[in-house]
Amino acid sequence: MDSRLLDILVDSFPKILIPGLTVTLPLTAIAFSIAMVIAVAAALAQFARVPVITPICRFYIWIFRGTPLLVQLFVVFFGMPKVGITIAPFPAAVIVFSLNEGAYCAETVRAALEAVPSGQLEAGLCAGLSYLQTMRRIILPQAMRTAFPPLSNSIIAMVKDTSLAANITVVEMLRATEQINARVYEPLALYIEVGLIYLLFSTVLTWLQRIGEKRLSAYENRGV
């Protein structure tokens, strides 16, 4: 490797990593947290078949799973100003990623709720818990254990999907890389470099997933 290329890679590394730490990861963390709140609420509403709310949830999930993420970003960032709602790039990305991810995760959580044996709910009610207490103390914790691996999948996918925010001028890792590349034109090296940083983030998350699963599985069968 010639020394110019090496210099570029070394020089660009912090310039890509820092937007990763200050934009990509916060965007993922904030949007995923909001998405989880949406997902659990939408899943519980559907599980309990709450009238009015349930069809609204279905409609919301239908829209956000059925249209491209990039289109959603464009509608909110480029489209909304047309009706007088101008949102800065980062908040716009947070809104879209939260709603998009919330729709997918709602289905994950709903499936996990339905996988909890029905006897658990009956046992809770018969033990003197209210419906909501049973959901909160018995059903939801078990469902979240089931949902944990697919939700981990979702967050790993999301870290990478945040690169789409580059298209609405959020200077996250990919856009930072593009800016460097525009100056030095080393697309192969630079895009591989940013890819490796994404890989690093995903690896850390995979590792966290494994620790999380181990802690959550405390109650699962370890042999009698």
Added chain:
Amino acid sequence: MLLRVENVHKSFGALKVLKGVELSVDKGDVVAILGPSGSGKTTLLRCVNFLERADEGVLTFDGERFDLARMAKRDVSRLRKKTAFVFQSYNLFLNKTALENVTEGLITGRGIPKTEAIKTARRALDKVGMLDRADHYPSQLSGGQQQRTAIARAIAAQPEILYFDEPTSALDPELTGEVLAVMRQLAEEGMTMLVVTHELGFARTVSSQVVFMEGGVVVEAGPSRQIFEAPRQERTRVFLQTDQT
């Protein structure tokens, strides 16, 4: 009289499962509900504790009358706190230890302070011989141990009546005995129990009353001794004979 149900009807779609069932339980009674599969005995028990909504029927509990088809939520949760239910498949809370299974209904359901609830729960676990497994999760317990824990969960809140839905049907024969022994002990202590069971031995030796159901109706009810020794109905006689061989 602690509990009385009258004229209980319940259908699942076109299938009429209960066709006007009547039953009463006095304080201190151990009432066994016997009958072939599909006779509606489990459905009856589930209607009595509101796990199924009866299409019709009147429940009298502790002198209060309720319409089983139109129970208010408030009444359901109030009555459930006076009763307890032991399931065929145990239904222990899978994410809770044996101890937590017992304390959950006390602390969360009834607002009993934690230290007091733990004391009560440990007493209940001790009674069913599960104190040494208090920190085990259900997945780490045998079926018999799980069912005994479920009984501890049921008795901890000192219910006025215990409902059992075929409590030993999911157990291997060698584990059935340990559960029946606990039930026998409760009966001797005067606990009021309504038990759907296939265990004729238990019905004969432990229960004070027997209700024989078939086809969604009560065929015959009376003191266990009389039902076993001199059944009035031919159907009862045939059932008791065939089942004992």
